[in-house]
Amino acid sequence: MARLYVLWGVAVLLLLGTVQYRGWSFTSTSNSKTNPRSVRANPGAYRSPYYLPGRTLRGK
């Protein structure tokens, strides 16, 4: 049990070091390829792949 805990702790610290070095994050992003020129030309026309009209009608 004590040996298992040593292995577990070392794994946790290694993972923590990797996470910090690689810069991992919990934020979910949707990655895709698009044409930067078209976005620059008309930024209002671009819609992200998960865009849902009306989903932001929130507030107090």
Add this chain to the structure above:
Amino acid sequence: MVNAPLDPAQARPRASSLSCPSCGSAIALRTEGWSASVVCASCGSVLDATDPNLAVLQSQANRISVEPRLPLGSRGTWSGATWEAVGFQQVTITVDDTDYSWTEYVCFNPYRGFLYLSEYQGHWNVIEKLRRRPTENTSGARPVATFDGRTFKHFQTATAVSTFALGEFPWELRVGDSVIAKDYVDPPFILSAEASEGEVTWSLGTYTSSDLIRLAFRIDARFPSPSGVFANQPNPYSGLARSVGRTLLLFLAAFAVMLGLNVAFAGNTTAFEQAYVFDRADSTSNALVTPTFELTGRPSRVEVGLLADLRNDWVYFNLSLINEVTGEVRDFSAQMSYYAGRDSDGNWSEGGRREKVHLSSVPSGRYFLRIAPEGGEASGVAVNYTVTVKRDVPSYLFYLFAALALALPAVLALIPSASFEGRRWSESDYAPDTGSSDDDEEE
């Protein structure tokens, strides 16, 4: 002629035979010259062993009958010497109207004197009388006693009554006699003080496996398995708890070093910062792209920060981080709302004007942001907001998760040990439900 010195290990007690003046039964005195009283196995009378005529001290004293697990006369080897079981008694204490009884054996070796064994529900102790008095400190909430550099915690004080006796004893025993027994524990040891008529006798017991006792005295029948947790029974889980605790401290030290290094050496550099206005009346401000900025170094975390002067308003930001060269897009979002006011309870506010989004492992390159704010109160005015992009930002949330992941198994490892100690102390004067019962001392 000079006799060679006797080897104590080889010395064996010898018996002499007399008869009980009460019932006439034969009495075998194994410790003649050493014992002060002897109890007749036939009639239970307590006799004066120092008297050649075995004067009766207490007639037919035994009201009950108890069978010793170690038959009197059985011999065993302990600590390199041969001991013979010569006396046996049952001692009873009463706590909360419940009787608790244990048995004690008097063992004799003519060169070593007396050794005592006790048994309670399968738990055995080997006990030696002390020639030095331990130091008691009763000033704290829980008294302690120190002896040979060890600190013993007070466990229980109770009135112990001799309820059955058989064989020989080095003191003038009477069935029904009582002593104030005070126990201090430091597993596997137990310090006991027995006070009677102004005289206090201290003894040191060592918790011993029943199998060792059985083998030492060559008893074929198996002794009952220990039941419950005894006062000085070693905690079988304490080694694990100590080991895991020490390892946890090492891990936490490494954790602190990693955190320090991360804070000291993380770039945390600002790659881009600019202020914008979101005017709901001006559709050109509803979507925009920022100038290009450079993200350098190894793939690392990017923090996009938003700071807006919201007041009773909210805004939802559609954001895209776009690599100018490869066209790779990372779409994400952030919502901010801030409401404040005053009511009968005073000033109140909810929400915030600042939001941060962390993007995972963004490679180096030239990037720009597409920002599309939307939403808000219909009556809302223009919102001024600032966008900041930071490179190589430490995330402390991961440290929190790592700390929990390190601590949780250590806490789980402590549970069996703590549970064992809880069961131990639940039998003491310091049981959580009854609290300290100092009144027992006066019983």
